[in-house]
Amino acid sequence: MDTSGLSNPLEVMPESIYRPMWEHVSNVIDAGAVVVTQEIYLEMVRIPGIVGSCVKRNRSALVLEIGEGDWDWEGYVEHTSRMQRELGHLISEFNGGSKRTIGLNDLSIIALEKTLELPVVSMEAEGQQSEKKARIPQVCAMEKVERLRFNDFLERVKFKNEWTAETAVLDL
Numbered sequence: 001m002d003t004s005g006l007s008n009p010l011e012v013m014p015e016s017i018y019r020p021m022w023e024h025v026s027n028v029i030d031a032g033a034v035v036v037t038q039e040i041y042l043e044m045v046r047i048p049g050i051v052g053s054c055v056k057r058n059r060s061a062l063v064l065e066i067g068e069g070d071w072d073w074e075g076y077v078e079h080t081s082r083m084q085r086e087l088g089h090l091i092s093e094f095n096g097g098s099k100r101t102i103g104l105n106d107l108s109i110i111a112l113e114k115t116l117e118l119p120v121v122s123m124e125a126e127g128q129q130s131e132k133k134a135r136i137p138q139v140c141a142m143e144k145v146e147r148l149r150f151n152d153f154l155e156r157v158k159f160k161n162e163w164t165a166e167t168a169v170l171d172l
Contacts, residue, residue: 001034002109002136003043005121006051009150015049024159026054032061033157037112039105064112072115079111083143090134101133110139119146121153 006025015022028034029051036044041063044055055062066073084107088094092103106124113120122136140147148156 001036001040001044002106002120002122002124003040003047004123004136005148005150005153006044007047008123010047010049010051015051019050021154021159022050024157025154026050028157029054029058029062032058034062035064035112035116035118036062037105037108038063038065040109043105076111076115079114080108083107083111083139087134087139087142090139098133102135102139106136107139110136110143110145114143114145119148119153119156121148121150123150 010022013021041055041059044062045052047055064071064073064076066077084091084094084104087102087107090101091107092098092101095101106122110120120136120140122140124136126137134142137147139145
């Protein structure tokens with residue numbers, strides 16, 4: 001999960017209106033079905049509300065540490081090193097700090113999901129790739145990592161919107 005996978009939807013679908021959906025997302029996180037790198041976790045702890053609280057209380061389940069646990073952290077290190085070598089010309093920190101191309105934090109989440117064979121959830125715009133510019137969607141395509149937008153993620157985790165005319169409350 002990239003930070004934008006949660007923060008961008010929260011901006012347009014606030015939990016004050018979409019509380020059941022955000023509670024469902026929090027339940028998915030509580031269940032251990034989302035993983036992030038330490039770098040992405042440090043971005044995600046800034047998310048407000050129930051989702052941010054959920055992220056904070058689930059650090060040990062969310063963050064996979066290099067050298068710890070029974071996951072393929074050596075494969076992750078290999079993917080990260082190879083991607084930095086092969087894609088260095090696209091990495092912001094390696095080419096002048098451009099905000100219009102991928103950063104090491106985003107590259108780390110793609111390497112993690114590639115290692116675990118999981119999709120990356122990101123709301124970054126598709127945009128155009130060039131010789132010096134690529135974002136999460138383009139790098140996911142290059143690395144053959146599935147990329148989900150937030151609504152795709154909701155479908156994948158089987159969120160059902162159960163609001164009906166019968167259950168709606170009008171309080172004007």
